[in-house]
Amino acid sequence: MDNNAVIPTTLTEAAALTTGEAAELLDRLDEPARLWPALLELLAHRLPCDACALLRQDGDRLVPLATRGLSPDTLGRRFLLDEHPRFKAIVEAGNRPLRFPADSALPDPYDGLIPDHSDRLHVHDCVGVPLLVAGRPWGVLTLDALRAGSFDGLEGSIAGFARLAASLAEAQERRAALAGRELSRFAGERPFDERPDPGSDLVGEGPAMAALLREVDTVADSDLVVLVLGETGVGKELVARRLHDRSRRAHGPLVHVNCAALPESLVESELFGHVRGAFSGAVADRRGKFELADGGTLFLDEVGELPLAVQAKMLRALQNGEIQRVGSDRHLTVDVRVVAATNRDLVQEVRDGRFRADVYHRLSVYPLHVPPLRERGTETLRLAGLFLERNRARLGLRNLRLSADAERRMLTYPWPGNVRELEHAIGRGAIRARAARAAEGGVLTLTAADLGLAEEEAPPTVQAPPPPPPSDLPLREAVDELQRRMIRGQLDRHEGNWAKAARALGLDRGNLFRLAGRLGLRGETTP
Structure with a gap:
């Protein structure tokens, strides 16, 4: 597609750009991360603003796509219209610039966010323009100045830049549609995703995260089993959610299972279900997580905590989608895409005999590593x-x-x-x-x-070892007392999570349960 034949008049006349500046913007239509900052750079050189921003409307909120002159954290903020009446007024202004008087009672969402002027907290001249694409709301362009009257007589120039931004947005969407890259191609109409919400998706501006997001989007629409690796708190669940949302299964269920939180005696029932009378307390038939996820995605979080016995029974489900409820002789077939996650080194776990090699190879068909913060x-x-x-x-x-x-x-x-x-x-x-x-x-x-x-x-990173047992105890009692203290210490450190405590102590979870029972600890905390 020849962009130079699409909107040259709009580009050169709306904001009085040179031919070279217009061509530079057109060359960046496929790169929003470069296009919008370049547009704001041109705006800032032509208009007397201390800060400017381009925000995309996503339902009832505005999401910054690019800012200039504002603190770096502004890009991560999500501005709910009902909580920011000034933004709401701009969105409802139709198709014209809206200028707020210096003494406006409506709070400015950028107050205190212009870092080079930290001594002056409040914006005193503000103009916002709603942007429409094909007649529908697309976003907002804002210009702010700390000095009142900065935008006097500049309404025409501001409106010109707004028309320019809207034209670029329209051209960008047209090009994306022609290339078959609409975001709705798998899951119907959905909000834009040029800068995902860090609270419900992953931010991908840096090289490490950008590479991960490309990998996620590459494998999302396949049915390959994905193993998500990474430290605690990096967002492995968000990766699973993005994989599901961008797959052809997006309209199906996404079922989340925290494997570490499942009691060992009920893991099999939770995953595969059971029939009435299968064990004490099974008063009715019950579907397991694999059945509940039929037609969708099953997310096995902390999969490295699964007991070996359950791993063996899960192999058939991973191989061909066959499951068997506890207490039943009948096999069921489910259509489930499995995404697993762990913060453990499963290769080492396999070497140490704590994880089955065949299950590991079934789970790690497409491994993804989430970089730490x-x-x-x-x-x-x-x-x-x-x-x-x-x-x-x-x-x-x-x-x-x-x-x-x-x-x-x-x-x-x-x-x-x-x-x-x-x-x-x-x-x-x-x-x-x-x-x-x-x-x-x-x-x-x-x-x-x-x-x-x-x-x-800075918080300490090394936990002090437990104090030694009294030296006057017999050897066996001293060893038992030391083991009690070590087990209690690890349970306290991991908030009662027996699987994590067992891992820290270098024990199998079942062996830790038995040792705790012999030491009289099972009554103190519930595994």
Whole structure:
């Protein structure tokens, strides 16, 4: 498709671009991550704004596609229209620029987010323009200035850039449609996905995550079994959800099974179901997770925690979709796509005899590795934006932002708990900061200390060993007491999760149960 024949007049006249500038934008139609920042760069050089942004409308929220002059975390924020009346007014403005007076009572969502002017928290001149593509709402273009009156007499130029943005968006969608890359090709109409929501999908701006997302989208529409590998808290469940949503099974069920949380005596029943009278308490027939996922996707989270006996019974289900309910002689066939996830090294588990080699090879048909947060660079700040916006709404603040030292520390901290730890750090920090000091003009700034990331407050990573048993005990009793302390310590560390405690102690889960029973610990905590 020759883009130079599509919208040259719009490009060169709407925003008074040179032919070279128009050609540069057209060359980037297939690369939104480069197109929209280039557009804002041109806008900022022609209009006196301290900040500008292009946001895509996704149902009842606006999602930033590109920003200029705003803090990095802004890209990760999701602005719900009902919580931001200024954005809502822009969206409802029809097809014309909407300028807010300097004394507007409507709070500006960018207050405090222009980092080069941290001493001036509030925006004083703001213009927003709704963008329409083929007559339907597509997004919003915003321009902000800290000095009142900055946009006097510039309404025509601003409207021209808005027409330019809408023309580019329309050309981009037309090109995507001709190339057969509509996002709705598998699952009907769905929201756009140029910059996924970090809270419900994966951010892919950095090289590591971008490569992962390409792999996910490559394998999504196949029925291959996928094994998702990665540390705790990196978003393995989000990978499974994206695989399901982008597959031809998207209209079917996505069934999630936490294998580590299943009691060993009920694992088989949970996965394959049972018939009435199969065991004590089986008062009726019950479908298992494989049956519930028929026609869709079964996500086996923490699959490395499955007992060996159950692994053997799962092999037939992985091979040809055949399952057998507990207590039944009849085989059932299900149409299920399996996605498994683990933070364990299954190759080593196979070597150590704790995981079946045949099951491992059936699960690892298409392995995907999710990189830890410390390898994602500035994506940490983008993810932080999502959690900042959530806590801002929860605490009823005008805005919630990061100080410069908090941003620096977040980029150097190793984040052993990954995205989950980041979310909790911001939630705790917001509560601490609100209790410690008043929000200046409704804007609360989180410091590294609020987040628990000050250099001297780095959390310890090594757990102290349990104290030795009293030396006056007989040897056997001393050994038993040491084992009790070690088991209690690991159960406390892993919040009562026996599978994880067994792994930390280098034991099979069943052996740990039996040892705990002999030591009199089974009554203290329930496995």
